Amino acid sequence: MEYELDAGAHSVYSLDYHLILTIKYRRSVLNDERMVLLKEIAKSVSESYDVHIKNMEHDEDHVHILFRTKPTTEIPKYINVLKSATARKMNDEYADEWQDKLWNGVFWSPSYCLISTGEVSLEKLTEYVEQQGVA
Template identity: 40%
Template sequence: MIEAVIQYIPFVHYICCVKYRRKFLTPEISEYLKKVNQDIAGKFGVQIIEQETDRDHIHIIFASKPEVQLSKFINSLKSTSARLIFRDHPEIKKELWGGNFWSPSYFLSTVGEVKLEDVKKYVQSQGNP
């Protein structure tokens, strides 16, 4: 799979937390979120290498072509996933009184190919217990 994304380098590691670090990412919502993220990534021409959630945050490793504006991609990930989660799980919206699912901040860092396997293992270890 890595050979297919070499044209996309750099690899990017993204982390975002649920607002107020609420533990809403159940296995059901997590799987739904991963599918939504794959759809969004496809529309941007971004390839998701690995993604996993813990109860209150998500890690994604992705590869992006240089012409993709990462801020627009991340904004789309956050806004679309939040809108769909709130639509399908209205009980969550009631507990997030500010109206946002995701915290406004996020972590984004490039990942060197040498360290990619280590980062993938770390992301995989974030799975819901």
């Protein structure tokens, strides 16, 4: 098994995540033009948290973000700041265009989906761990 590893002072790690954010009420407000601004804001926020966005794509009502981070990153705090900053800027720029779809300046749904990812499947990893210690 091979991993793409990062190193800290006293550790090595590989921490990749898949984050899914949905628009409030699952309203269809995203398009390619709006994603340009959303990606710029997300990149800026991520740099300040030492998070590397590997990929970020969208549908009309949700966003998928694949990112890599360090063990010291406060992931819930990062996600909350990411959602706040992007919502504020998106509303500043586009609120007039979607005022009939999103009310009171609420852009994101309050929930999110965060999935840890790996370079091997959970099934393969389980098999590997089960084989440890077997002579």
